[in-house]
Amino acid sequence: MALAYPPFKSCPCGSGRSYAHCCGPFHAGMRAPTPEALMRSRYSAYALSNAAYVLDTWHPDTRPATLDLRDGTRYLGLRVRGSAGNHVEFTAQLRLPDGERYTLRENSEFTQLGGRWVYVDGVTPAAADADPA
Numbered sequence: 001m002a003l004a005y006p007p008f009k010s011c012p013c014g015s016g017r018s019y020a021h022c023c024g025p026f027h028a029g030m031r032a033p034t035p036e037a038l039m040r041s042r043y044s045a046y047a048l049s050n051a052a053y054v055l056d057t058w059h060p061d062t063r064p065a066t067l068d069l070r071d072g073t074r075y076l077g078l079r080v081r082g083s084a085g086n087h088v089e090f091t092a093q094l095r096l097p098d099g100e101r102y103t104l105r106e107n108s109e110f111t112q113l114g115g116r117w118v119y120v121d122g123v124t125p126a127a128a129d130a131d132p133a
C-alpha cells in the first residue's frame with residue numbers, strides 16, 4: 001500500500017497541521033491517543049482512499065466485510081463539533097460520485113479494544129435538520 005500523499009501538505013482532516021504531524025503517523029501504525037484523533041485519522045483515511053486503515057480501526061462487530069473507497073466520492077472538509085468521553089460529533093462535506101454535495105453529520109461512538117481506540121458506529125444527531133453546518 002503506497003499512499004502518495006506528501007507529508008508536508010496540510011492534513012486532509014483540516015487540523016491545519018501537516019500530514020506528517022497529524023494523521024500520517026496513525027496511518028503508519030501509531031496508536032491514536034484519543035477518540036477525536038482516531039476520528040480525524042479515519043476521515044483522512046477516507047479522503048486518501050485508505051480502506052485498510054478504515055477497516056483496521058473499525059470494531060469487528062460492526063465492521064463491513066469490504067469497503068470500496070474508490071467510488072468517486074470526494075472528501076472536501078471536516079469539522080469536529082465536539083467530543084465528550086468516547087463520542088465525537090462532526091460534520092463532513094462530501095461530493096458524491098454524481099456531483100451532488102452532501103453534508104454528513106454524525107455522532108460517532110468509539111471504544112477501546114486491546115489498548116487502542118476503534119470506531120463502533122454513529123448516529124445522526126436529532127438536531128441535524130434544524131442546525132445546518
Ligand SMILES: [Zn+2]
Pocket residue numbers: 011012013014015019022023024040041044
Ligand atoms: Zn489530520
